[in-house]
Amino acid sequence: MTATRPNWLALEQKYDSGVYHKHQVVMVRGEGARVWDSEGNEYIDCVGGYGVANIGHSNPEVVRAVQEQAATLMIMPQSVPNDKRAEFLEELVSVLPGNLERVFLCNSGTEAVEAAMKFAIAATGRHRFVACKRGFSGRTLGAVSLTWEPKYREPFQPLIGPVEHITFGDIEALRAAVDDQTACVLFEPVQGEGGVRPADAAFVQAAREITREKGALLILDEIQTGFGRTGKMFAMEHFGVVPDGVTLAKAMAGGVPIGAFAMTPEVADKMPAGGHGTTFGGNPLAMAAGVAAIRFMQREKLAEQAAEKGEYFMRRLREIASPKIREVRGLGLMIGVELKEKSAPYITALEHDEQVLALQATPLVVRFLPPLTISHAQIDRVVEAFARVLEQVNPREVPAAEVAEEKQTE
Numbered sequence: 236m237t238a239t240r241p242n243w244l245a246l247e248q249k250y251d252s253g254v255y256h257k258h259q260v261v262m263v264r265g266e267g268a269r270v271w272d273s274e275g276n277e278y279i280d281c282v283g284g285y286g287v288a289n290i291g292h293s294n295p296e297v298v299r300a301v302q303e304q305a306a307t308l309m310i311m312p313q314s315v316p317n318d319k320r321a322e323f324l325e326e327l328v329s330v331l332p333g334n335l336e337r338v339f340l341c342n343s344g345t346e347a348v349e350a351a352m353k354f355a356i357a358a359t360g361r362h363r364f365v366a367c368k369r370g371f372s373g374r375t376l377g378a379v380s381l382t383w384e385p386k387y388r389e390p391f392q393p394l395i396g397p398v399e400h401i402t403f404g405d406i407e408a409l410r411a412a413v414d415d416q417t418a419c420v421l422f423e424p425v426q427g428e429g430g431v432r433p434a435d436a437a438f439v440q441a442a443r444e445i446t447r448e449k450g451a452l453l454i455l456d457e458i459q460t461g462f463g464r465t466g467k468m469f470a471m472e473h474f475g476v477v478p479d480g481v482t483l484a485k486a487m488a489g490g491v492p493i494g495a496f497a498m499t500p501e502v503a504d505k506m507p508a509g510g511h512g513t514t515f516g517g518n519p520l521a522m523a524a525g526v527a528a529i530r531f532m533q534r535e536k537l538a539e540q541a542a543e544k545g546e547y548f549m550r551r552l553r554e555i556a557s558p559k560i561r562e563v564r565g566l567g568l569m570i571g572v573e574l575k576e577k578s579a580p581y582i583t584a585l586e587h588d589e590q591v592l593a594l595q596a597t598p599l600v601v602r603f604l605p606p607l608t609i610s611h612a613q614i615d616r617v618v619e620a621f622a623r624v625l626e627q628v629n630p631r632e633v634p635a636a637e638v639a640e641e642k643q644t645e
């Protein structure tokens with residue numbers, strides 16, 4: 236007698252909050268850059284848990300560290316020192332540039348941004364923020380205030396602020412926006428959700444100078460760009476800029492939930508004791524995973540791998556002679572292909588017809604965030620699959636205005 240398998244898809248759809256557009260597959264297992272659905276089909280995963288799986292799914296070294304730590308000690312609040320936490324903090328600070336040597340630990344990206352906002356208020360005594368158009372900072376009320384996308388933000392107004400969103404890259408607009416009431420300027424060194432757009436070095440460097448002149452903090456959001464993704468351990472290293480603080484999460488613990496706001500001593504020292512906190516932050520389980528993940532990244536020179544593989548991936552994508560492609564851009568293995576069509580049907584076809592998972596970033600862009608351990612052969616398979624769907628999928632009739640190059644409008 237064979238037991239009937241539960242219908243996981245129906246169960247999840249029945250009980251889910253409803254905020255997600257659900258895919259029609261049930262994923263059950265992962266290894267490296269591959270994942271498998273409940274029917275046993277194998278996929279190449281260029282979603283990578285939204286850019287979490289930099290060291291590959293179920294990386295054996297993280298698995299071992301988590302297994303050992305789970306059997307040793309899972310929870311101990313940050314008010315009580317812990318051996319794994321001390322080890323993790325030393326490891327993290329050793330890979331961060333400059334004097335980003337004081338760390339608030341939390342459990343997600345949006346919490347890291349919330350921490351950054353509170354530390355910025357405490358450090359400056361100011362309450363105004365400057366962020367960028369197309370920027371994404373998370374979904375809690377503080378972080379979503381900095382996020383630009385109106386459909387994420389507007390239904391929940393009034394939010395935290397005031398926040399001024401300037402055009403990403405516009406130095407004069409930045410200079411005009413930052414004044415003696417600005418607590419911080421916060422943006423991503425490569426915008427992810429906003430369409431995979433690397434910053435100009437001149438803009439990041441100007442942001443450093445302007446914030447310093449005006450007594451505001453510069454905070455970079457490296458939640459998606461950190462830990463080798465862009466071909467350096469942190470994207471800020473491409474620009475030679477050290478901010479006053481950096482938000483971190485996603486890949487930091489190899490797949491275990493984690494977040495952090497790392498800052499200079501000058502910033503940390505201005506927050507009163509008890510000014511912020513979180514129960515799960517710095518829990519030994521995440522710390523053990525984080526130690527194993529960062530050591531793996533360093534030993535395997537994963538950032539260098541991402542730089543080389545990213546160039547290869549983008550070169551191969553540029554070789555696709557499709558009139559549907561407007562631009563291939565990115566940094567390291569953070570890659571976006573802007574189409575002259577809506578990207579969603581192509582992403583769906585990649586999943587259904589080619590067993591390749593890719594991610595949308597704005598309505599026109601297909602985003603690839605594969606594990607940095609992806610092989611060249613797997614990259615080839617993704618590029619060939621993408622070329623086929625570009626050939627085979629007929630664009631839906633959409634008004635030309637909707638597929639024109641996206642502008643940073645209000």
Ligand SMILES: *Cc1c(COP(=O)(O)O)cnc(C)c1O
Pocket residue numbers: 285343344345346348371372373374423427428456457458459484485
């Ligand atoms: C994913 C992301 C966040 C939010 O992180 P969560 O863990 O989803 O809360 C914030 N900023 C950037 C740049 C991100 O990519």
